[in-house]
Amino acid sequence: MPETADNRITVVLATANRDKVKELRPLLERISPLFNIVTLQELGVEVDIEETEETLEGNALLKAKAIFALLSGRFPFMIALADDTGLEVEALHGAPGVYSARFAPVADGLAPTYQENVRHLLHCMKGMTNREARFRTVVALKGSLPSPEGSFSIEHTAEGVVQGNITLEEQGDAGFGYDPLFLVQSTGKTYAEMSTTEKNSLSHRSLAVQQAVLYLENVLQQTHLLPIVTNPHS
Numbered sequence: 001m002p003e004t005a006d007n008r009i010t011v012v013l014a015t016a017n018r019d020k021v022k023e024l025r026p027l028l029e030r031i032s033p034l035f036n037i038v039t040l041q042e043l044g045v046e047v048d049i050e051e052t053e054e055t056l057e058g059n060a061l062l063k064a065k066a067i068f069a070l071l072s073g074r075f076p077f078m079i080a081l082a083d084d085t086g087l088e089v090e091a092l093h094g095a096p097g098v099y100s101a102r103f104a105p106v107a108d109g110l111a112p113t114y115q116e117n118v119r120h121l122l123h124c125m126k127g128m129t130n131r132e133a134r135f136r137t138v139v140a141l142k143g144s145l146p147s148p149e150g151s152f153s154i155e156h157t158a159e160g161v162v163q164g165n166i167t168l169e170e171q172g173d174a175g176f177g178y179d180p181l182f183l184v185q186s187t188g189k190t191y192a193e194m195s196t197t198e199k200n201s202l203s204h205r206s207l208a209v210q211q212a213v214l215y216l217e218n219v220l221q222q223t224h225l226l227p228i229v230t231n232p233h234s
Ligand code: IMP
Pocket: 017, 083, 084, 085, 086, 087, 099, 100, 101, 114, 117, 175, 176, 177, 178, 179, 191, 205
């Protein structure tokens, strides 16, 4: 049986990564009272989805589809929202890219820590003068939405990109992953020197989420579910 009796659309954040949830949640909670944002942890779901695709798009969709298949029976209307992110370094021909989480070499069966990946990147870039890089996030949506006829399915991806430079050493303690190495030129700061609010005002993840939200608003307007657009970014 569905868990909610109302017609709100449940958006499940299809990630077990608490650092991502910390950024995604405030970005999404502002969109519309039509949406109810929940995490896998709040639903008591522990699942490890192996990222087997070779692109960010492929892995983001794979995660969104897996969580939708697992949980859609619990809700009248639901969207699974997944994010896959890569740091693409120009001098490394786009590496670590889709392998950003598994960049540093570690023993079989183990996953490198954020710190190990950061040190490995600095090691790979030792002596390199071209330090240009970009962070790219693909957000995937897989869901079932209400319509005058009952319901309809959506499957969509949206992208956000931010250009920056890889610093010579770690700067700042905030954020996660490669944040201490990613300098956003317009601010003169690394992501790790920003608060969550400041990072969310300009990051690759927030740009991808904004595109995904625009898509959802359009879809909901077409189905007359969202007559008055609430601008989340004003
Ligand atoms: P995922 O495959 O999308 O889970 O992310 C790959 C890896 O990229 C993570 O393990 C982090 O090391 C890194 N990463 C993802 N998003 C960010 C970010 O916003 N800042 C810094 N590193 C990130």
